Amino acid sequence: MALPSLDAKIVIVGCGISGIGAALKLTKHGFRNVRIVEATGRSGGRIRTGKFGSSIVEMGAAWVHGPSQENAVFRLACQYNLLDPESMTEENQAIDVGGNLPLVPSFLRSSGGAVSAESLAPALELFYQVIEQTQGLTQAGEPAGSVGEYFKAEFTRLAEEEWRGEEEGTRKLRMALATSVMKAQCCLTGTHSMDTVWLGMFGVYRTLPGLDCTFPSVDYFKKHHDTFLRPPLPLHKLHTVQRMGFGTVNKIYLEFQEPFWDPETEAIYLLWEEEVQLADTVPNIHKDWVRKLFGFTVMEPTESA
Numbered sequence: 538m539a540l541p542s543l544d545a546k547i548v549i550v551g552c553g554i555s556g557i558g559a560a561l562k563l564t565k566h567g568f569r570n571v572r573i574v575e576a577t578g579r580s581g582g583r584i585r586t587g588k589f590g591s592s593i594v595e596m597g598a599a600w601v602h603g604p605s606q607e608n609a610v611f612r613l614a615c616q617y618n619l620l621d622p623e624s625m626t627e628e629n630q631a632i633d634v635g636g637n638l639p640l641v642p643s644f645l646r647s648s649g650g651a652v653s654a655e656s657l658a659p660a661l662e663l664f665y666q667v668i669e670q671t672q673g674l675t676q677a678g679e680p681a682g683s684v685g686e687y688f689k690a691e692f693t694r695l696a697e698e699e700w701r702g703e704e705e706g707t708r709k710l711r712m713a714l715a716t717s718v719m720k721a722q723c724c725l726t727g728t729h730s731m732d733t734v735w736l737g738m739f740g741v742y743r744t745l746p747g748l749d750c751t752f753p754s755v756d757y758f759k760k761h762h763d764t765f766l767r768p769p770l771p772l773h774k775l776h777t778v779q780r781m782g783f784g785t786v787n788k789i790y791l792e793f794q795e796p797f798w799d800p801e802t803e804a805i806y807l808l809w810e811e812e813v814q815l816a817d818t819v820p821n822i823h824k825d826w827v828r829k830l831f832g833f834t835v836m837e838p839t840e841s842a
């Protein structure tokens with residue numbers, strides 16, 4: 538295949554990090570006519586720094602996930618000295634958190650008051666054990682069903698077995714915590730419910746060989762799939778794309794004059810006490826959207842805006 542001329546006219550649609558990254562890469566390789574078009578007049582897309590009260594906050598992306606040398610965002614952040622020295626140590630880069638949030642937790646119940654971390658720790662341990670087991674199924678072939686269905690059945694079975702001797706109140710609180718962490722998992726996975734995530738794809742990420750390309754949008758692809766790719770996608774993948782929708786991942790900032798949590802707390806989990814069925818959706822979301830919140834991360838006061 539002939540290589541494109543360095544004078545080729547290239548238009549990148551969207552000035553989020555993907556568009557900026559693509560433009561950087563192209564110009565670095567000598568392409569001279571690269572243009573980014575952006576609908577909003579602001580670059581950054583879902584990365585946006587804003588003011589909140591007297592602080593500066595990230596309205597969109599804030600975390601560099603998997604901060605190690607293979608991560609281009611991490612390398613950039615290091616290059617511009619944006620991270621604290623601890624995050625850049627080799628030791629930190631070697632820690633494998635397996636996609637979990639290794640933050641010091643506090644647990645607050647919906648009837649008011651905190652619950653001790655010791656009594657709830659087994660719920661978190663079991664949660665991540667079953668998540669790992671669920672991710673492992675991908676390697677075992679092409680399993681049928683959804684992550685949500687498999688996870689709920691397996692977690693409930695093991696919880697009944699392992700927590701048989703516990704008081705009912707403790708068991709319920711552990712199930713409420715698992716339900717909250719399930720909602721957090723939805724947020725990490727970018728889905729409304731884990732019932733919509735296919736078991737065969739859970740935990741899988743691999744880069745494909747070949748020249749990088751940008752994908753216009755799911756909506757564009759839905760309309761033009763027959764002419765967009767040669768060879769076309771296999772039917773089962775096409776059906777998956779056709780069923781894809783758009784949701785919202787959002788953040789809420791709350792500011793307090795004084796912290797009401799323990800000083801070492803890094804994450805506050807919300808326990809909706811009557812939610813003990815691992816249901817990651819909320820029936821009347823427009824009215825009860827607050828119940829879809831799984832918790833908050835604690836932020837230190839930042840420099841003044």
Ligand SMILES: Cc1cc2nc3c(=O)[nH]c(=O)nc-3n(C[C@H](O)[C@H](O)[C@H](O)COP(=O)(O)OP(=O)(O)OC[C@H]3O[C@@H](n4cnc5c(N)ncnc54)[C@H](O)[C@@H]3O)c2cc1C
Binds near residue numbers: 552554583584596597
């Ligand atoms: C609340 C929130 C928190 C997040 N937290 C994290 C986090 O902590 N860590 C993390 O790694 N990720 C996080 N993410 C995800 C991360 O922000 C996104 O994956 C990433 O920013 C996407 O970049 P992008 O360039 O692909 O798309 P976008 O940032 O969405 O950029 C697309 C751009 O294209 C423009 N555009 C769209 N259509 C057109 C058109 N037809 N013509 C012209 N312009 C167009 C849009 O206006 C936009 O500027 C978070 C996302 C949200 C919403």
